[in-house]
Amino acid sequence: MKKTFTIHSVTRSTISPEKGSISWQVSDEFGRERKVSGVTTLDRDGRINSARSIYKREEPLVAELLLRNKGETFTIDFTAFNEANAFMSREAYANLQRYERLSSLGHRVWRVLAVVGVVAVLWLGWTLLVSMNALSLSHPQQTRTHELP
Secondary structure, three states: OOOEEEEEEEEEEOOOOOOOEEEEEEEEEOOEEEEEEEEEEEEEOEEEEEEEEOOOOHHHHHHHHOOOOOEEEEEOOHHHHHHHHHOOOHHHHHHHHHHHHHHHHHHHHHHHHHHHHHHHHHHHHHHHHHHHHHHHHHHHOOOOOOOOO
């Protein structure tokens, strides 16, 4: 699986004299942004000797990001790494994400139906009130008057 990334920012911090952290804000070829983080080993001058990714799946990405600078765009192929580590393909994740989106859509449909139901009941009540009022005005009640002899 090949992916193309663009580096938007790089943030480094020192945790101890020998350790640090680094994070990159990147976006993929579809414009989806994400943060990639790593733990760094520093030399005496505070320069990065090596970095290890927080998540194993990001190892090749972190290794490539260390060689790049802010603003650069590059392509990386994860196929060999995914096969060597028996990572499942992203298509399985895409199917799961699609199911999650459908599930959340189902909740929204119920909300919309509830609102439509309430509006329908209010409309029917208003129509009934107007009809009853019109009926009472079209058939005025006859009043009896008593006349005195």
